[in-house]
Amino acid sequence: MLADDGHLIARLRTGDDVAFEELVEHHAAPLLAVTRRILRDEEEARDAVQETFVAAFRGIGDFQSESRVSTWLHRIAVNCALMKLRLRERRREQDVDALLPHFDPDGHQDHSSVSWRETAEDILQREQACALVRQCIDQLPEPYRVVLVLRDIEQLPADVVAEKLQITRDNLKVKLHRARQALRTLLDPHMRGAM
Amino acid sequence: MSNVTCIELIAFLDAYVDDELDPETRADFDRHLLVCPSCRAYLATYRETIELARGAAEREEELAQDAPPELIEAVKKVRR
Numbered sequence: 001m002l003a004d005d006g007h008l009i010a011r012l013r014t015g016d017d018v019a020f021e022e023l024v025e026h027h028a029a030p031l032l033a034v035t036r037r038i039l040r041d042e043e044e045a046r047d048a049v050q051e052t053f054v055a056a057f058r059g060i061g062d063f064q065s066e067s068r069v070s071t072w073l074h075r076i077a078v079n080c081a082l083m084k085l086r087l088r089e090r091r092r093e094q095d096v097d098a099l100l101p102h103f104d105p106d107g108h109q110d111h112s113s114v115s116w117r118e119t120a121e122d123i124l125q126r127e128q129a130c131a132l133v134r135q136c137i138d139q140l141p142e143p144y145r146v147v148l149v150l151r152d153i154e155q156l157p158a159d160v161v162a163e164k165l166q167i168t169r170d171n172l173k174v175k176l177h178r179a180r181q182a183l184r185t186l187l188d189p190h191m192r193g194a195m
Numbered sequence: 196m197s198n199v200t201c202i203e204l205i206a207f208l209d210a211y212v213d214d215e216l217d218p219e220t221r222a223d224f225d226r227h228l229l230v231c232p233s234c235r236a237y238l239a240t241y242r243e244t245i246e247l248a249r250g251a252a253e254r255e256e257e258l259a260q261d262a263p264p265e266l267i268e269a270v271k272k273v274r275r
Contacts (some may be wrong), residue, residue, distance in 0.1 A: 024270045028262035033255060046266050047221030052269045101237070113237040120246035124254055133251035152245050153252045177209040184237075184244040191240070 005069045024053055031077045037149050038081040040138060047079040055080065078154065081162055085146065085190050091100065096141050099182035116191035122149040123191070141189050144179035199227040204234050208241055 013020035028049055035048040055076050063072055102110045116123075123129045136146060150161045151172075162172045210250050211224050220229050228235050 021271055024267055026265055028267055028270065029259050030264050033252075033259050037252060046263070046269075049262070049266060050270050050273060054273055057275075076242045103200075103202040107202040108234050109201045109205075109237070112233040113240065115239055116243060118248060120243040120264060123247060124250040127254070127258070130251040133247045133256055134255065137251075148248060154246050155249075166265045170274070173209065179240060180209070180244055181205075183248060184241055187244060187247065188240065191243075 006065070006070065007058065008070060009063055009065075012057070020053075023056075023069070025072050028053075030070070031073060033047055034074060034077050034154065036083045036144065037153060039084055040145075044084050045081070048077060048084055049062065051080045052077040056194065059128070074154075076154065078164070096144055096178050096182050099140075099185045101176060101181060101185070115186075116188075117193065118191070132190055133187065136190075139186055140179055140182055144182060146173055147175045148183065149171060149177040152180070199223045199238060201231060201234050201237075204228070204231075206237075210239065211238070212242060213223075 008023065012023065031049050032045060033054055035045040035052075036042070039045045039048060042187065046075065052073060056073055059076075063069075068096050077180055101113075104110050116133055123133075140148065148167070150164070151158065158166075158172060162169045165172070167175070204211070204224055207216065207220075207224075211221065214221075216224065228238065
């Protein structure tokens with residue numbers, strides 16, 4: 001735990017309203033970015049942030065002193081967002097096959113893959129390109145998008161994600177690989193030519 | 196001579212990238228990559244895809260403006 005975190009937590013535990021406001025003002029924006037990525041719905045994302053702070057305040061006694069406040073809040077926000085996802089009517093799992101590579105009967109790729117013109121590092125320098133990457137992520141069928149967001153972007157451990165999504169580790173691994181391949185397919189036409 | 200085909204390599208590409216293959220299988224994959232430019236390109240762009248997804252989200256957070264004031268107020272009200 002950072003020294004500043006320790007001081008803040010101590011004040012929160014005494015019911016210090018100013019400390020709560022500091023907590024909200026400092027952490028609301030990054031938490032909103034997390035819940036937006038998971039939910040893709042502005043209203044639900046904001047609700048999830050509110051619920052995160054309510055849960056955090058109620059659970060302040062459970063805060064482990066070896067954690068960072070930002071990590072603790074991140075975990076709560078992911079849980080709140082996933083609860084909202086589960087509450088949504090279950091959408092039919094869209095077929096991702098069209099976005100996966102295809103092969104000849106002899107096992108070779110039916111269309112040759114080519115390298116992209118620029119490195120990811122160079123592409124990420126341009127805000128327009130970053131927006132395009134985010135749009136392509138949003139086009140992934142929901143179960144694949146959520147797995148990619150939690151594993152590759154939020155970088156939560158596989159065990160944690162499998163438990164949260166109530167799927168096996170093997171199923172998670174398959175979904176993540178398909179999600180990456182599908183995203184690669186969506187990015188490919190843009191990245192082949194210089195953007 | 197590589198016995199691995201493109202379909203096998205791409206099916207287990209995540210294990211290759213995450214270094215989860217046994218040494219013998221990894222060596223088979225490496226031999227295929229040496230002779231297959233299409234799979235080399237696929238591997239490179241698969242890795243870049245992961246980097247782009249993560250990097251675009253990090254950039255989004257760097258550029259994120261403050262949380263909307265009405266959200267901050269709504270959260271504070273819940274506490275009051």
